[in-house]
Each structure stands twice: as structure tokens, then as C-alpha cells.
Amino acid sequence: MTSTIDRGLADGASPIGAPVPTPIVVNSEVSQPDKIYRLTAKTAGFGVLALLFLIGLFLVIGGWPAFKVAGLGFFTHSGFQTQGANPVFGVLASLVGTVEVATVAMLVGGPVAIGTALFLSEYAPRWSRRTLIALVDLAAAIPSIIYGLWAIFELQPNVVGFSTWLSRHVAFIPFFTVTSPPLNASIFIAGLVVGLMIVPIVASISREVFSLAPPGEREAALALGASRWQMIRTVVLPFGRGGMIGAIMLGLGRALEETIAVTIILGGSFSFGIHILQHGGTTISQMIASNFGSGGQLGNHVLLLAGFVLFILTMVINLAASAIVNRSRSGAGTDL
């Protein structure tokens, strides 16, 4: 028996005596065009990474003077009072508001987007599919300022009634209690409009993942007597889970950084709390947008530091998203 293991153990010669050849050197010279291409690609790749790093560095350097003044108090205070002898500023209310707006947006936009994606990939009649997909993609192209204007003139007047109803009937959930009316310009309304804004992108990515669900498994479920919905739950959703979560996380990244629409709706008061239905609240991007240039030298440092906090937050979310997507089966792991 002359297995490779035997040869290896014999150290240079197999048990039956035949000399083992040394491995040949394979000519792996890269051609000139290939080298140029590699260099270009490498430069572009590292360029993007460098840019990312430099932006982070710029924010750290720019925000450092503000951090020296406030220290960790930057995270426990709220406000943007940078003039005078005793400046008070901090990112707490904005950070809480950002997370709240994003959460409302995900809770509202996520299910709507997944439902839209399932309709487009599973239920819509074939002849209408292309048109509907194009329309959904088109919705992603609407500028966010338009969403903001629409929200303040049309959505908000109509939603306040719903907010009131929530505050009266589901106030046993702490988030829906109201301590100080009015109910306009609230985190809830801001979250609602951001939720609608992220629907197209989340729906678009999810739909693509759903449509990749293996036809063999789909037929297997149907042939066992599954209804359409049972087939979706057994095959399409488990297959698409990773892509779906990735899409929602991408939407979340968008929701966290959305500026214009939120700035229009929220008044920008630094009050904060868990009462998302009532007037007031702020987000980091809103804080930066509405206070830019108004706080003097220190003010600029404060805004850069706030920007760094947002930068880290979105980066963590996106890294988590790509980790989940990479681990999932969507598009890999089966050839059925």
C-alpha cells in the first residue's frame, strides 16, 4: 500500500524504495496587464479603507477639544450651550432620540418592507411584477426633503389623531404615555416617516433574496400539500432570513443617519425620555444640522464629536449586518 501518508512518513523514500520526487516549481509569473489591473484594484480598495479611516481620524481630531472640555460628561449631558463661561453640551438626548427614531422606523418600515418584498416575489401577478418592482425602486429615489415636506404638511396632521388614540388606550405601555402635550413634532412621527423612507431599499434587497429561494424546495413543499403561505414559511423565509436581516440593518443605517426629514419634523429641543408620542426630541444628525455654525469655535468641535459618535454607531450596525449576511445560507450552501 503506497498511500501518500506512507510516503510522507518514509521521509524521502517510500517503503517500497521508489524515490519520491520533489515538487516542481510552477511558473506563476503574472502578465503585465494583469499586474496593472491588480495594482489599480488594490489602490482603489485600499483608497476606500484609507478614506474611511481618515474621516474617522478627522472627526476624532476635530472633536477632541470638545471632549477635553466635557470629558465623559459629553455622554451624560444634553444640550448645545457652548458660549459663555460655563458651557453645557452633550449628546445624550440626541443619542437616545437617534436610537428611538431608528427603532420606530424599523418596527414600522421593516414589516411593511418584508410584506412588500413577499408580495412582489410570491404573490403579484407576473404581468404586473416588473412595473411594481420599478415603482418600488422609484420610491427610493424620492429626495428625503420631499418626504420631510410631505410628512409635515400631510402625514403629521393625520397622525396626531392616531397618536392621541394610542396615548389614551395603550398608555399602559410606558412608551405611549404622554406627560406634556402637544403630540406633534414627536419622535414617533419622525420615526414613521423615516420608516417609510427605508421601505424601498429594504423591500428591494429582500425581494431579490426571496426570488433566489431554491425552486426545488419550493416544489417540494407544494407537492406535500403546502399552501402558498406554508411554502413561504417553510422555504422562502428560512432561506431569505440572512438577506432579510442584512437588508433591515442597511435600512437601519439609513434610519440612523437620516437628517433632513427628521430636522423638519422635530423641533430640536433637548428634552428626552421614553415618551415618543409627545412633542420634542432630537437626533444626532438633527443636532448637527440645526446647530451648525451657531456655537462658535467650541460649537464646531462639539458637532464634530457628535458626528464621531454617529459614525461609530452606523459602522457597528453595518459591520453587524454584514456579519449576519455572510453567515446566512442565502445564495450559498446549497445547489438545489
Place this chain on the structure above:
Amino acid sequence: MTTTPLRTDDMAPAPAPARDPKGDHLRLAGSAAGEIEAEGVYAWFGSRLVLENVTLTMERSKVTALIGPSGCGKSTFLRILNRMHEVVPGAQLAGTVGLNGVDIYGSGQRAMDTRRHIGMVFQKPNPFPAMTIQENVLAGLKFSRSQAKHRDDLVEEMLTKAGLWNEVKDRLGSLGGALSGGQQQRLCIARSLAVRPSVLLMDEPCSALDPTSTLRIEKTIQDIAGEVTVVIVTHNMQQAQRVSDFCAFFLAEENKPGRVVEAGPTELMFGNPADPRTADYVNGQFG
């Protein structure tokens, strides 16, 4: 199978006796095997007619093989038998398909119910890869929301029938996608049998498998044939001879839709076919 002494009994016109007492017992325990009568079946993909006027009876508790060259409509016909044809966009059909005398395309008949009575095994093994072996076997029951009382027993019974039990009994909790191709196909057979169908359709179930797995599945087909009616599409003439009681030869002549050229007992089809085209095909002259 072709040489078993029971064969002549099987071919008797009267309701055939079960192959063996054990099969008879199982038949009484589960739902009875069904008889399928297809009459005047036509099929289209878009505007293209692919199947023309097929009338065929697939007898209760027997194995019927559909043979013929590629593209002659065998698989299409098979998929019409459990309403999987209509899943394909643009697919249409005409004619009637009776299961024990009830037209499965009659008004008020739901495709889901038909498919629960007429199971299907596909060419490419398609277990649910994210489910465990046990969950795969029970998947069909979940769809019909039936509460199996002795789930473990059922899983064992079905995997045993599919000839997979000994290989997987110690790892029922591992994923269905982790099995080899042949094992996956047997898992799919067990999954189809678990809902106790009256008919099992098999669309070239062995064409993606190695010879050993193929023989194992052929044995399974013979074992289950007493309690379910089996209709199998195959390109393998030896396989058709080994497993089937009856054969139907499909042929699509150039630029024409597929038709049944000849159908009858397998022995006759291979030994003394009436149509010269059948003789050519079964003797490997074309196709």
C-alpha cells in the same frame, strides 16, 4: 420483480390481492392505494402544445412506468397527475384526471388536497436543508395540521420503508441537507410517504444517483407498491423492467406534441410490443 411468481396474479383484471400479508396489513392501517384514470389529457406551455390526448389508467397498488425519449411529455404528464403542472407559469391543460373516480380538476377541488393524496418525489433530491431529518419526515403533516400521535414511531416507520432508518437512526436531529444525495432522495421518499398518500409519483428519482442508491430506491419502490400506487418516470429501461408492472411508452415525433404510443403490462411491452416504435425504443434503437 418481473420474475416473481405473484406477477400473474397481479395482472388479473379483478382487484388484485396485495403482494404479501404484511403489505395488506399496512394498507388497512393507512389509507388505501388509489387508482388514477387520466382521460383525454392535453398540455400546453404558453401556446405550445406538448401533450396530446393521453388516456391512461394507473392501476391500484401497481407500479406504472412512463418511458420514452427526452422531451416527450412524460414529466409534464406526471406533474398533471398531482396538479404540479399549474405551478409552472404559462402552463395549461385540458382533460380529466380521476383519483378513485373523483376528478381532481373538478370544480371545488383544491390543489393542496390533491397533492396530499398524490405525493411526488422529484428528480433532484430536495429535502428542506434547514430542517432536521425528523422534521423533514414530519413536514407534510405540519402542512395538513394533522396531529400524529406517535411521531417517533411514524418517523421510524417511514424511514424504514424508505430504507434509510439504519443509516440515520442515531442522528435524527442532524440536518437533512447534510446527507448524501442517495440518502436525501430516500429522505424525500419517507417525507412523501409520511402523509400516507394513495399514490406516489416519482419523476426520474434515481437519475441523479449512484448505482447503489438506485438499487436501494428500487427496492423501496417494490416494498411500498402494495400500499400505494406508484407512477414512475424513468429513462432507464432496465429500471422500468425491474420495478414496473405496467408501462406506457410516450413519444413526441418531430415537431409534434407527445402522445402515448403504447401501454400495457411491462412483460408484454418489453417482450412482445405491438408497435414497432415501442420495440425500437425498448431495444435501444433510438431515444
